[in-house]
Amino acid sequence: MPRTSSSPRRSRLFRTAAAFAVLVALAGYLALQYLSGHKGAPRCTVGPAGGGEGRTYELSPEQAANAATISAVGTTRGLPERAVTIALATALQESALRNIDHGDRDSLGLFQQRPSQGWGTPAEIMDPVYSAGKFYEHLAEVPGYSRLPLTVAAQKVQKSGFPQAYAKHEPDSALLAAALTGRSPASLTCSPAPTTAEGPGDAAEVRSDLVHAFGKDLLPSTGSAGASAAGAVSVPVPAEADDAAGRGWELAHWAVARSGTLRIDEVSYGGRVWTADTGWRTAREGDGRADTTSVRMRLAQ
Incomplete structure (x- = not known):
């Protein structure tokens, strides 16, 4: 009888221990996946x-x-x-x-x-x-x-x-x-997510998205605004605007926020330059990116 009664107890203890080990292993696996999945994950930060x-x-x-x-x-x-x-x-x-x-x-x-x-x-x-x-x-x-x-x-x-x-x-x-x-x-x-799209960024797509979000008056004509050298888009900031600097930064931040989707590698405005690797930095003197008349976007090649 003692042998018979202890066997079920040992069996229950074994099953409990096994279940606990599985839970510990699962928790460890999920923690590892969480850490590895979030390490270096693309993110955006807004601050002062x-x-x-x-x-x-x-x-x-x-x-x-x-x-x-x-x-x-x-x-x-x-x-x-x-x-x-x-x-x-x-x-x-x-x-x-x-x-x-x-x-x-x-x-x-x-x-x-x-x-x-x-x-x-x-x-x-x-x-x-x-x-x-x-x-x-x-x-x-x-x-x-x-x-x-x-x-x-x-x-x-x-x-x-x-x-x-x-x-x-x-x-x-x-x-x-x-x-x-x-x-x-x-x-x-x-720091935008790596894109699965192939090929360079599409300037026409960037201009189309700008017009869709901000309205057709943003780019009055392809020849005079929004079209630049290959692989780039330049959006004029009207000097007569009530808050020209604010308008410029609005467009610059839009470009940064949309950079992953539109494959924008660099944004520059008002003497500041943004890239996913460095964030915002001061433009080097004389490199042509200090003007406040336009927001410039360089696309992935």
């Missing part, structure tokens, strides 16, 4: 102007590209930085700034807009420029939205079941909006 001390926020190149589009659509409509902050906080809550093709019921896209509720067709909503435009269209109809608490303004548009959830994204969205609208120079940098 010129890389000074202060609050920073990190996001993926995909998120940065979508945020840059949201900002471009807002400023093109003549809306203030506060509108961009509200839009970014909303998209962070609704989709984590990812253009997802699923959601609650028929919700889609950056703002989780529903075709059945009149926001547009699924194809339209999945276009970040369209979906951002629809958000701003509704936001602009909210009286005094720029003076309202962010949660209230966003809820007037979204009619979410959890309106207070937008609040936690306000500090990061404000930091991101300051960079993307151009108020905070040289404050967004990215």
Whole structure:
């Protein structure tokens, strides 16, 4: 009897020990995969102007590209930085700034807009420029939205079941909006993901994306603006603009945020040069990249 009774106990102990060993091994494997998968992972960082001390926020190149589009659509409509902050906080809550093709019921896209509720067709909503435009269209109809608490303004548009959830994204969205609208120079940098596309960057694609996000008036003609030497795009910054420097930095940050998608290797404006390897640095004296009349983008070859 003693031999019979101890055998089941030993068997249970063995199974428990084996299960524990498997869990430990699995945990170790997942930890290793996490560390190896995140080591050197592409990322974007937004912080104080010129890389000074202060609050920073990190996001993926995909998120940065979508945020840059949201900002471009807002400023093109003549809306203030506060509108961009509200839009970014909303998209962070609704989709984590990812253009997802699923959601609650028929919700889609950056703002989780529903075709059945009149926001547009699924194809339209999945276009970040369209979906951002629809958000701003509704936001602009909210009286005094720029003076309202962010949660209230966003809820007037979204009619979410959890309106207070937008609040936690306000500090990061404000930091991101300051960079993307151009108020905070040289404050967004990215190390974009390696592209799977073959061949050099396409200047025509860059110009097309610029016009799609900022409107056709950005590049009045291919011959006079936006077309440069092969493998490069130059976007003029009108000197008569109310805030020419801000406009220049808005375009420069858009290019950095979209660099992984569009295969942009270098961005220069106002005496500063960005590359994925070095981030922003001061241009060397006399190298031709110190002017403030245009934002220059050198494409991958």
